[in-house]
Amino acid sequence: MKLYHSSGSPNSRRVRILIAEKGLDIELAPVDLGAKEQFSDAYRAINPRAVVPTLVLDDGTAIGEVPAIMRYLDEAYPKLPLLGATPKEKALITMWERRAELEGFASVMEGARNAAAGLKGRAISGPHGYEQIPALIERGRNRTQQFYADMNLHMASSHHVAGEFFSLADIQLLCLLDFATGWGRMPIPDDCTALTAWHQKTSGRASARL
Amino acid sequence: MKLYHSSGSPNSRRVRILIAEKGLDIELAPVDLGAKEQFSDAYRAINPRAVVPTLVLDDGTAIGEVPAIMRYLDEAYPKLPLLGATPKEKALITMWERRAELEGFASVMEGARNAAAGLKGRAISGPHGYEQIPALIERGRNRTQQFYADMNLHMASSHHVAGEFFSLADIQLLCLLDFATGWGRMPIPDDCTALTAWHQKTSGRASARL
Numbered sequence: 001m002k003l004y005h006s007s008g009s010p011n012s013r014r015v016r017i018l019i020a021e022k023g024l025d026i027e028l029a030p031v032d033l034g035a036k037e038q039f040s041d042a043y044r045a046i047n048p049r050a051v052v053p054t055l056v057l058d059d060g061t062a063i064g065e066v067p068a069i070m071r072y073l074d075e076a077y078p079k080l081p082l083l084g085a086t087p088k089e090k091a092l093i094t095m096w097e098r099r100a101e102l103e104g105f106a107s108v109m110e111g112a113r114n115a116a117a118g119l120k121g122r123a124i125s126g127p128h129g130y131e132q133i134p135a136l137i138e139r140g141r142n143r144t145q146q147f148y149a150d151m152n153l154h155m156a157s158s159h160h161v162a163g164e165f166f167s168l169a170d171i172q173l174l175c176l177l178d179f180a181t182g183w184g185r186m187p188i189p190d191d192c193t194a195l196t197a198w199h200q201k202t203s204g205r206a207s208a209r210l
Numbered sequence: 211m212k213l214y215h216s217s218g219s220p221n222s223r224r225v226r227i228l229i230a231e232k233g234l235d236i237e238l239a240p241v242d243l244g245a246k247e248q249f250s251d252a253y254r255a256i257n258p259r260a261v262v263p264t265l266v267l268d269d270g271t272a273i274g275e276v277p278a279i280m281r282y283l284d285e286a287y288p289k290l291p292l293l294g295a296t297p298k299e300k301a302l303i304t305m306w307e308r309r310a311e312l313e314g315f316a317s318v319m320e321g322a323r324n325a326a327a328g329l330k331g332r333a334i335s336g337p338h339g340y341e342q343i344p345a346l347i348e349r350g351r352n353r354t355q356q357f358y359a360d361m362n363l364h365m366a367s368s369h370h371v372a373g374e375f376f377s378l379a380d381i382q383l384l385c386l387l388d389f390a391t392g393w394g395r396m397p398i399p400d401d402c403t404a405l406t407a408w409h410q411k412t413s414g415r416a417s418a419r420l
Contacts, residue, residue, distance in 0.1 A: 048360075049309070055301075063301045065308045067277075072301035091265075091273045091282035098275045099259070103336070126313070128356050135343045146338050150258075 002027045003069075004046060005053040009033065010105075010179040011066050012053040013210060017171050018070050020207040022080050026055075039127075050127045067097070070168055082168045089163070096162040096169035100176060104147045108180040111140025144186050152192035161198075166205075174202050212237045213279075214256060215263040219243065220315075220389040221276050222263045223420060227381045228280050230417040232290050236265075249337075260337045277307070280378055292378045299373070306372040306379035310386060314357045318390040321350025354396050362402035371408075376415075384412050 003019070003026050005012035019026055031037050031052050038050045047054040047064045055063045055072060063069050074083040084090035113123050114136040123132045151173070155161075161169035177199050180186045188196050202208060213229070213236050215222035229236055241247050241262050248260045257264040257274045265279045266272050273279050284293040294300035323329050324346040333342045361383070365371075371379035387409050390396045398406050412418060 057298065061298060061302070063298075063305055065305045067308060068301045068305035071304050072297050075297035075300055087282050087285035088267065088271060088273075090285055091278045092271070094281050095273055095275045095278035098277060124353075128353075130349060130353070133343065133345045133349070135345065139340060139343070143334075143338075143340070 001058055002029050002056045003053055004029045004031050004043070004056065006031050006033045009052050010175045011051070014066050014171055014175045015053050015055075015069050015073075016210045017175070017207045018073060018082060018168065020210055021082060021166075021171070021205075022073065022077055024073065024077055044127070048127065051125050074168075082166075082171070084162075084167065089167075093162040093167045093169050097167075097172045100151075100161070100169060100172045103143065103150070104173070104176045104180075107140050107143035107147055108176060108184045108186065109140070110136050111138075111144055111186065112184045114140065141186060144180060144184070145189070148188055148192050148195060152195040155198045156194040166202075170202055174199070174208060178203075211268055212239050212266050213263055214239045214241050214253070214266065216241050216243045219262050220385045221261070224276050224381055224385045225263050225265075225279050225283075226420045227385070227417045228283060228292060228378065230420055231292060231376075231381070231415075232283065232287055234283065234287055254337070258337065261335050284378075292376075292381070294372075294377065299377075303372040303377045303379050307377075307382045310361070310371070310379060310382045313353065313360065314383070314386045314390075317350050317353035317357055318386060318394045318396065319350070320346050321348075321354055321396065322394045324350065351396060354390060354394070355399070358398055358402050358405060362405040365408045366404035376412075380412055384409070384418060388413075 003012075003015060005016065005028055007030065016028075031043060033052070037043055038052060044050055046056060046062050049064055051064070053066065053069060055069045057063070063072055071083065074081055084093045109125075113119050113125075114132045114134065119132065121129045121131055123136070124130045160166050161173050177188065177195075181188060188199065213222075213225060215226065215238055217240065226238075241253060243262070247253060248262060254260055256266060256272050259274055261274070263276065263279060264272050264274050265282060273282055281293065284291055294303045319335075323333050323335075324342045324344065329342065331339045331341055333346070334340045370376050371383050387398065387405075391398060398409065
């Protein structure tokens with residue numbers, strides 16, 4: 001089994017953290033996004049969407065999309081489940097992971113990819129190029145601010161993102177906040193104290209250094 | 211257990227078809243989107259994102275987001291699994307369901323919601339209003355055409371969306387094509403013969419009438 005990834009890709013980082021939290025030992029194969037290696041014929045044969053990460057199993061099956069890779073790893077290695085142990089836990093973790101993706105990750109990406117000088121003609125990741133749309137810079141930033149406020153409200157009454165224990169949903173939020181406040185240059189507002197407290201606490205985990 | 215849904219909502223339809231395919235009997239509670247009932251205090255108390263569907267369990271737990279609801283139902287009622295029986299099947303179904311969502315459903319919605327006269331100020335579903343952006347009408351339509359071409363290529367060599375058996379990924383593609391070609395007014399191009407053949411075959415299932 002081999003994980004094709006990029007050290008700078010927040011989507012790759014989500015999987016690397018899951019692997020570390022579960023204590024798995026999986027070979028990493030770097031893909032050089034700076035050199036556009038994801039668009040090479042060799043990589044497209046592995047993942048036709050030309051995005052990282054991709055998990056390739058020993059039988060050659062290529063699994064793309066972060067939720068699918070994480071689902072595979074949590075099902076194939078059920079010790080220390082990070083996607084939940086019961087149907088209800090699994091559903092709530094899926095729900096919160098998805099909300100963080102739809103309202104958080106997508107918003108940050110919208111604001112950042114439409115603004116980045118290096119991503120002209122690449123406003124959406126994937127195999128097909130789409131031009132940047134200036135109006136989406138402000139919308140993405142507004143949506144991100146709204147997400148911060150909504151998640152702050154949620155974290156004021158929840159120990160972890162999907163309840164009382166650390167899960168995939170926490171990995172999602174951690175990677176998204178680090179990306180938003182770093183490359184995305186969208187700091188968490190000062191009044192989002194519960195979200196900031198969760199971010200600081202979670203950043204202290206050993207896996208967060210990855 | 212009760213499913214809050216709307217008869218005209220393609221996201222609600224995805225869950226209704228899953229329920230029918232699994233042979234489950236679940237109480238349906240209609241939410242009147244025309245009367246904006248999803249924004250009522252009563253419904254927001256169930257689902258703060260103010261979208262349908264939501265599955266409410268007998269203990270009061272409210273599960274939002276279609277993938278989370280489907281995951282719950284397939285885990286709680288494991289007979290006739292539609293999300294896969296092995297880790298590999300589960301991963302591949304998750305991957306294809308997600309690709310259809312990211313590249314198909316999101317594209318159709320982008321083109322349609324930014325064009326609809328009745329959705330001014332509501333270009334994105336959810337609790338927060340966002341203005342329509344005219345440039346997204348064309349982009350959404352272009353992305354949908356690209357999705358049709360990509361999925362046609364895939365369906366030329368695959369019996370069902372995620373392999374050899376009917377799954378959640380087929381339900382996703384069926385609902386998306388019916389919505390895109392109906393309300394979205396984006397017909398499948400004539401040269402997408404494999405995609406059209408799959409669509410016609412799958413539309414013949416009893417559950418597709420829902």
